[in-house]
Amino acid sequence: MAGLAAVWDTVGDLADWLPMDVDIWAWVGDTQRELQETGNAGLAMALADVPAQALEGRYGQLDVVAPAVAQHAEALGQPWLELFVRYWHLIGRVGDRANGAVALGDAEALAEFAKRDDVRDCPAAPAAVEALAITLANTDGPGFAERRLAALGAVLDGVGPDSLAFSGLATQYVAALRDADRPEEAVAYAEAAVDRLTKAGREASWELGAESARALLAAGRPDDALTALQAATGFKPDDPVAKGRREALLISLTLGTLGRVQEAVEALPDLDVVGDHPREWVEWTRTVSLLFTSGAIANTWQLGRILRQWIIYFETMGGHRARFELALAAGHLAVARQGVWQARLLAAQAEAALGDLSGTEGLPERIAELRAAADEVSEVPAPGPQDRLVELFDAADGSTADPERWVGWFWPYAGEDLEITRRHATTLGFLGYAPLGADIYGKLLTEDGDPAQASAEDIAYLTSLLIDAGRDDRVESLAARLSDDASHLTLARLYRARERWEETAAEAERAVAADDTPEARRMWSVAVQQLGDNARAAEIMMPLFESGEGEEEDSWRLIVLASAGEDWATVRRASAKLNLPVQSSEGPIEEEWHLIRAILPAPDGSRREVMAVRTGPATARLVIPQPRGMEYNAGDVIVFDPRPLEPVPEDPEQENFVIPFAGVTMLRPGGYTSWFFDGAAPTEAEWTDFNEMLAERGWPMWVYSDEHYTVTHPMTGELLPGVFGWIAVPSSVEPAELDAVLDDATEQWAHPIAWLDLAREVGVEVERHERISKEYGL
Structure with a gap:
């Protein structure tokens, strides 16, 4: 089916750019087929979507779907599948969200799970140690540097540059060397890793190049760091979603270190770009601390308030080193604003973090420096007695x-x-x-x-x-x-x-x-x-x-x-x-006001946007057929919260703007059932006739495929424009009636359309629909 075909495409896309061994993606494809054949289609689809959820920041979905899939995998006796899903859930926590101590137990458990006899041969097993190293770095990078080096080194001894896992493991090893205050060794290791990859016919990841640049900065070689960043810009990123902002931030830090302040300010990502990405907060704050003295960066109370919010976040997530570094940086910025009381509080907060750090060498002295700086500054005089x-x-x-x-x-x-x-x-x-x-x-x-x-x-x-x-x-x-x-x-x-x-x-x-x-x-x-x-x-x-x-x-x-x-x-x-234009004077309010976008929950924890007709002050009727498994469908009447989720734009856009509202509850189900169709797209005239025929019967239809969706010509192998979607029919329409109508409407089309689930329900021409699905690669 097209939904599943889209997942196969996703697996291919993921295999192109995610940091796991190429064998794992072959295994993912095989596992998906097995799950599909054994009636676990939903699990098969989720398998490929979990990595995308982790990298695209769809954490509401990830935190619901991943544990459920892992539990299902355990029940099915699929330890490799369980490892794969648990890894990506963990990456979704310790990557962009930068969870530290709160995720450490799970990271350690995953690393141990990867050592099991029935798991250690899984191509994803080395990635469990990479995830553990990231979690340790989030918790206390320098304090856990030696532990990270030992764990990564043991895995790297058995992983060569021909593996896609090598670059990610090497990146973490370079980061650990830098945190161990061995920047020159980190630079040398990064260069050697890139050389090994090149000789193996592989390219280093952008993240490895970026970590090499950080090591060069730590070694006092900012010119070389900038050169390394420029050389790495075309490398394939492990995290393509984050690459743009992370690269801009690191370039800004490097330029600022070189004293090229104006260029650094221009390269620095805005706060609204990094504000939702905790992984970037410490480096962004370090860069701002470097640049504000130029006057190009405003050092305001608003900045201080945001940094305090970030500190609280890391207190909650167990990012002990991050909270220490942010407290010191925020303290010095407060001193520059003559915020003596705040600088002293931040020094105390930095001191409180010492008890959670594994290594504190040189840190008390840095706190003392902040306190001394605060003592040398006078508060701005009060405006009155x-x-x-x-x-x-x-x-x-x-x-x-x-x-x-x-x-x-x-x-x-x-x-x-x-x-x-x-x-x-x-x-x-x-x-x-x-x-x-x-x-x-x-x-x-x-x-x-x-x-x-x-x-x-x-x-x-x-x-x-x-x-x-x-x-x-x-x-x-x-x-x-x-x-x-x-x-x-x-x-x-x-x-x-x-x-x-x-x-x-x-x-x-x-x-x-x-x-x-x-x-x-x-x-x-x-x-x-x-x-x-x-x-x-x-x-x-x-x-x-x-x-x-x-x-x-x-x-x-x-x-x-x-x-x-x-x-x-x-x-x-x-x-x-409220002076609302309700026309009827009694009975249910079922009027036709205007279109809205109803924002409704999906089973995977995400939110789904569904077009609806507003029928009253807080009610609407859904008009778009929904896939099976949803708790709502076309024809359902819902209650929504009448506070718009987005501001209505000023004219002239307002005329075509459809306001989004949050759904509250189901009022009355419409009794519609959706059926899936898939195949090669017909001609424009045929498609118009098809739409008109369904509209005359009052059967809503919605196309979920986009212009990029194609199917394969069974004879020539040519790629043909494809179309898939859902048709909803009321409870008064038997599945056999819909089957007959679809059969009549499409029999003259150059290429057949398949409605396999409907055929199975009716028990008519199931083999024909299975053959169409197979021959056209649906």
Whole structure:
């Protein structure tokens, strides 16, 4: 079938550029065929897509699909398949996402799994050690350098340059030598590896060339590093998706090291390019630290806030060395901004990371240098005396105010003056220092004072800081000291943040009973909706709507909930309040408004975009047939969240722009069943007649193939334009009727179309459709 044919193409494409032994791709193809023949077509398709998910950043899919495939492979007694999928899932974590200690156990387990008697001969087995080396480098590159060298060296002893695994293993070996502070050896090893590859008729990967350039930089040879990068630019990358930004970043660092600042700035990838790629963060920060002194790179509080977010990410992922390096770099940048308080905090954070590092030689001295630099800088003077700071802060222009400076100006009075402490602590939280803000604020409210006497505003702010800081136990302790209404509201906030919906619903309901506030009622409704009771969630929102205290967002929310519960009278009331153009006055709202793009979940964890006709304020009918296995199909009516997922562009684009909305729930299934077709494309006139015939019957059809899809002429071997897609028919149409209609409609075409699954369902001409599929390579 075409879907499977597309996977064969993917295997061929992957074999061209992924860093695994060529034998593994032959094995992948053979395994796919075996899985297909034994009725595991879905597993066969997933097998080739998992590597693409890892490299293309489709992590939502990868984290769902890969464990399921690995578990299935184990159940089938396919250890090579299990190794292959576990490897690519791990690469998806430790590659671009740069997971460190959190992935180390899995990396070690995979390396051990690859040593099993029934696995060690798998062509993918050496890659398990490569993945372990990457994970160790992410955790603490220099600290684990010798361990990496030992593990990689043992594998490289048995892998020659004729293997596609060689280049990736050699790249990691060069990186480990550099981290071991042996840059000249790293350069020599890289050159020798390239020479061995050349003699074997193979080309080095771009990553090996890039690692050689990093080694040259570490050896104090930036001119040679730039030359190496230029020589490597045409090499085939192991990760083609990332190559462009990684190459630009390394060129920028090299040019900056050479003092060619303007060229370096021009080459540097923008923050929005690297912001979603943790693997690049340390090198990007190092480059920015080199370039900001020129004035071409803005050293702002926004940069400091982003670096703090990156540090928090690596704290979470166990990137201990990365968090140390980022804390020091961010600290020196803070010094340059006269952010003394922040530089000192960052020095303390760098010091805290030392306990997680395996090697710390020279690191305490670097921390001391940062502290000394901070001591030599004076804070910018405050804009006024203590008694005017709150007034000046509240009057400051939010678009130009510098929150870092305000934290410094508030600091001498924080913990004593409540108004100052509130602003100081919440601003600390905004800048990424929620734990510290919570400590200062919490001491004033709960240790020096009685939280039961604190304002609702202060309790809300403190609760938010504690939640952001991960101090759940302190939120619960705070709640225990509050009045009933405030206690229940505080716990509901915590449980909602942690998505503990049953507890959220219970505490929010108690909060409403004690003091019916809009926030408590909203949380109660959200929790009940999450627990699956849309009608009850709408009932909970009604008093807020009827009181007039609700906001526009509450009316929209009520529309969604009431639509899901088919309470059309309530939908009309809320719609009237929003001036929505509902035409009908009673019964279900089933109008024809405009096209939308419904964003719906797919079984593999991804999101799928489906065209639909909006039939009401928050309902739409899907119009595109979906492949088998989806939980929705053409004809289904869904409820969607009416907040657009993308801004509507300004004219003149607006006229043709189809707004995307997130699907919420199925309202009514349409009862349609989809059937797959595949084959050589007919003439334009034949295709027009075919479409018109299906449209007359009300049977939706959608072509999923693109202009590049081809099939093979069975006689000449010529590549012919192909077409594949799905036709959906309602429950009133028997499969035999569709089979007969398709047979009549296509019998005069120059080349036959196959609908193998439908033929098998009907039990008619199955062999003919199997023959077409085989002869045309469908």
